[in-house]
Amino acid sequence: MTDMERQEAGPQAIYEAYLAQGRFMIQRAESTGEYVFWPRVVAPSGATDLHWVEAKGTGTIYAITVNRARDRSWNVALVQLDEGVRMMSTLPEEETGEIGARVKARIETTEEGPRVVFDLVKEGAA
């Protein structure tokens, strides 16, 4: 258990604090082994013994769309992490991507704060 977990703060605040430190952390239930995202106090199974683990950061595109405004467009993707959980994110370097494509996470700092984004894993790369 890290010091951060002993603080009197909820999972959202802890997740965001880790992110500010440059760490992409997700929850895992000790009793069931299930991973949980987005962070909360009870796992879908009902388990409450959640602790934080570093996300592998690898996954695949589960679904993707491109939001088109008059001045710009940006993609919004649901990424299935290799731990089995899904998150909303984006591929800022791409216009769009293929469903099923492999992606790798990185933390990007925006004006509104840090966020986890993904890049396509190119053929032959690790």
Added chain:
Amino acid sequence: MSDRSLRGKSAIVGMATAGVGEAPGFSAMELLGQAAAAAVANAGLKMQDIDGVFAATSSHAFPTMSVVEYLGLRPRFFDGTNVGGSSFEMHLLQATLALEAGLCDAALVCYGSNQRTAGGRLVSMSEPQWHETPYKPRHPITAYALATSRHMAQYGTTREQLADVALAARGWANLNPEAFARGPLTKDEVLSARMISDPLTKADCCLVTDGAAACVLVRADRAKDLPGKPVYFLGAGGANYHRSIVAMPDLTTTAAADSGPRAMQMAGVSQSDLDLVMVYDAFTINTILFLEDLGFCPKGEGGRFVEDGRIAPGGELAVNTNGGGLSCVHPGMYGLFLIAEAVAQIRGEAGERQIEDCNLALCHGNGGTLSSQCTAILGSEAVI
């Protein structure tokens, strides 16, 4: 489990809509009030007879309180369940429970919105999801576009098939004088419409209109003594797994796969018995997903199922005969308008678009981002 204890226990005896399309100068509550007054009159009752109130809107935090005050009611029972656009299918179940338990004798289910003339955008009270906000989704369309992308990748559903849904809706709307979007529409026009959230274009999206609707339910024994042709409640069911699209277990299967069978089991009907299918078409993908999940075709076959005008006027299955949310009316929460069309068809009051011998109708409501799913089955005296 086969609980049919509520089957046929209540009936819709009054129904009305108001301000469908554009109603400049009227507030959401004023439109709701018009629909409520007309529905109560249609039932042959007085407003003061209403002692049960069921309401959900996008503009009132405490909808039943606002409605009660505005209409001068003193209900014995009230419920403001808000699960988005499917709330009203759930209200039919709740009203039936309350009537059957003797907690009220005449239940009003109502909705009103002036979202078109008040700003022309979908009004949402919905709180943003903190884990989605950094990626700037434009809900609801982003969520529906994500589901569409997945359905296309998994089952080969095409944009042409989505266009068939929009064309069928327009075909029905052209037979409905109340429908807001009428006139010729070609497949090329649908396919070349402006892309908003890939692969959904403007033509894949529902209308943004004003509109209000209301219905009155009483116990079935009393319905016979009232002037209008009763439309009986036969069954209903709800299902909900998620709020945020991130948490939807499988983007190609909605909880309608649970709510539909529950409702049909309570009603004692199967898909082939139904004369009319009203599904919440906020986007073209909805119709395809719900026809699959409600068992009208196998999973993944929805795109092929809607081809060649099968759900259009003259087709094999009558779907969304008012023109749907895509071409008739969509004032933010559409669920009560599904019921309004089912009532019109079962009463034989649907004019040029009337289906022959319409005795059994399914209304399927959807709320949030493919989140809450509620199905209700209505029928005529002939099926009781």
